[in-house]
Amino acid sequence: MSAGLALLLIGTTAGPAAAARPGGGSWRPGAPVAVVDQASRRVLVLHGADELMAFHGPDHLPVVWSWTADRDTALADLSPARSWSSPTEAKSRVRDGRRYLLTTASGGLAAVVDLATGTPVWAVDTGPTANPHSAELLPDGNVAVVASTGGWVRVYTASQGPRSTDHAEYPLAGAHGVHRDARTGLLWTVGDDTLTALRVGGTAAAPVLTPERTLALPEPGGHDLAPVLAAPGQFWISTAGRLWRFDPSHDRFEAVPVTPQESAREVKSVGDEPGTGRLLTTAPDHAGPCTWCTSVLTCHRPDGIRRLEGTHLYKARWWTGR
Numbered sequence: 001m002s003a004g005l006a007l008l009l010i011g012t013t014a015g016p017a018a019a020a021r022p023g024g025g026s027w028r029p030g031a032p033v034a035v036v037d038q039a040s041r042r043v044l045v046l047h048g049a050d051e052l053m054a055f056h057g058p059d060h061l062p063v064v065w066s067w068t069a070d071r072d073t074a075l076a077d078l079s080p081a082r083s084w085s086s087p088t089e090a091k092s093r094v095r096d097g098r099r100y101l102l103t104t105a106s107g108g109l110a111a112v113v114d115l116a117t118g119t120p121v122w123a124v125d126t127g128p129t130a131n132p133h134s135a136e137l138l139p140d141g142n143v144a145v146v147a148s149t150g151g152w153v154r155v156y157t158a159s160q161g162p163r164s165t166d167h168a169e170y171p172l173a174g175a176h177g178v179h180r181d182a183r184t185g186l187l188w189t190v191g192d193d194t195l196t197a198l199r200v201g202g203t204a205a206a207p208v209l210t211p212e213r214t215l216a217l218p219e220p221g222g223h224d225l226a227p228v229l230a231a232p233g234q235f236w237i238s239t240a241g242r243l244w245r246f247d248p249s250h251d252r253f254e255a256v257p258v259t260p261q262e263s264a265r266e267v268k269s270v271g272d273e274p275g276t277g278r279l280l281t282t283a284p285d286h287a288g289p290c291t292w293c294t295s296v297l298t299c300h301r302p303d304g305i306r307r308l309e310g311t312h313l314y315k316a317r318w319w320t321g322r
Contacts (some may be wrong), residue, residue: 001135009292011313014057024087029158029315030066031273031274031275031318031319031320032045032046032299032318032319032320033045033046033280033316033317033318034046034090034092034101034316034317034319035090035282035297035308035311035315035316035321036087036090036103036313036315036316037087037312037313037314038086038087038154038290038293038312038313038314039293039311039312040068040311041068041069041070041084041291042066042067042068042087043066043067043068043086043087044063044065044066045063045064045066045089045099046062046063046064049157050117053054055171055190056139057103064066065115067103067111067118068084068109069083069084069105069123070084070122071266072118074119075111075120075123076108077163078109078123078124078125079125080109082107082108082109082112082128083105083107083109083125083128084105084107084109085105085106085107086105086106086107087103087104087105087106087314088104088105088106088131088133088134088314088315088316089102089103089104089132089133089135089170089315090102090103090315090317091103091116091134091135091136091137091317092317092319092320092321093136093137093321093322094172094321095137095139095141095191097118098115099113099114099115099116099321100112100113100114100115100121100135100137101113101115102135102137102143102213103135104132104133104134104135104145105132106131106132106133106275107128108125108126108127108128108130108132108133108216109123109124109125109144109154110123110124110126110143111123111124111127111144112135112137112158112267120162120163120232121158121162122143122158122161122162122163123162123163124155124156124163124165126145126146126147126150127150129148129149129150129187130147130149130150130152131145131148131149131150132148132150133146133147133148133175133176133177134146134176134177134178134224135178136178136179136180136226137180138145138155138180138187138200138238139231140154140159140204141158141159142156142157142159142200142204142207142307143155143156144156144180144187144200145178146175146176146177146178146179146189147175147226148174148175148176149219150175150281151169151171151172151173151174151175151191152169152170152171152175152231153169153170153175153178153187153189153196153198153209154167154168154169154170154171155167155168155187155200155207155209157204157205157206158208159204159205161247162192166205166206167207168200168202168206168207168208168209169209170189170196170198170209170211172189172191172194172196173193173194174191174192174193174202174222175189175190175191176190176191176223176224176225177189177190177222177223177224177225177237178220178225179192179225179227179235180227181227181233181248183232183233184233185199186198186199186202186212186213186254187199187209188195188225188235189225190217190222190224190237191222192220192222192227193216193217193220193222193223194216194217194220194222195214195215195216195217195225195237195246196211196213196214196215197211197212197213197214197248198211198212199211199212208234212216213248215251217237217239217244217253218236218239218242218244218255219239219240219241219242220240221239221240221241221254222237222239223236223238223239223240223266223267223268224236224237224238224267224268224269224270224315226269226270226271226307226317227271227322228245228272229254229272229274229320229322230272230277233247233248233249234246234247234248235248236256236270236271236272237253238264238267238268238269238270238281240265240266241264241265241266242255242256242264242265243255243256243258243264243267243270243279243281250300254273256279258279258281258300258303259300261299262283263283263298263300264281264283265283266283266284267281267282267283268282268283268284268294268313268314268315269282269315269316269317270294271317271318272318273318274320275322277301278299278300278301278302279299279300279301280297280298280299280314280316280318281298281299281300282294282296282297282298282313282314282315282316283298288312290312292314293312293313293314293315294312294313295307295308295309295310295311295312296308297313297316
């Protein structure tokens with residue numbers, strides 16, 4: 001087993017208990033990992049690196065939790081056969097002591113799912129042409145959604161009901177990534193060419209979006225936006241050809257060197273593991289019918305890969321709740 005993903009041993013909680021190491025001693029599993037698999041149309045939380053090495057196809061992955069809109073009768077009114085096509089996001093967030101999955105799909109669906117029950121607490125169909133790519137849960141229970149083809153950032157009034165479609169909207173070409181910085185309350189969003197910080201004002205029932213800062217990306221093709229867990233207030237950003245670390249206190253983009261450098265191209269998701277700083281990324285491997293997907297999870301610092309044959313992975317995230 002290569003060292004790069006040696007700590008991808010996971011449980012269903014953010015802080016698994018130490019386990020016995022074969023031959024004596026103890027070790028603490030690394031953070032859980034969730035993947036978006038477009039082949040099986042599921043969000044999967046995987047059990048561990050050892051199991052990843054031994055799996056025999058997508059139906060035998062070491063899955064400890066999964067969710068799909070296809071099997072959720074509560075979402076039948078949102079036409080999941082279409083709206084759940086090509087899922088694009090899986091984030092874990094905690095609010096008021098409860099943990100949620102935030103998920104989106106290119107077909108139009110955006111949803112918040114209670115992990116304890118597997119029940120959607122809010123969901124909306126944004127339509128077949130918007131192409132939602134990410135979402136964020138706000139402190140008041142509302143949900144920010146970004147859509148690349150739609151070219152918008154929206155804050156939906158999810159706090160007002162499980163099918164609330166009222167929203168505030170801000171135009172952003174190629175909107176792909178969104179993250180709320182709890183330190184400043186700003187909603188950061190990334191599009192094709194720009195990084196924009198929005199202030200969410202108004203009320204929970206009638207939110208208002210106001211731009212506070214807009215910066216040009218160092219190169220086009222903005223895609224993922226994620227917090228640097230080791231440095232709160234900073235962000236990972238992926239563009240067409242590079243990975244970047246952004247420090248808003250100095251408006252500075254710093255290129256992130258990875259090995260091989262080619263693995264930094266077209267990155268769909270990036271994030272650092274709590275405690276270790278290990279980076280986890282996904283990028284298209286151009287080896288299957290899904291030209292934007294991959295069957296490979298890649299780690300950096302230390303480097304290592306896991307190939308999950310039969311999957312069409314779009315994003316992979318440390319399952320941390322942040």
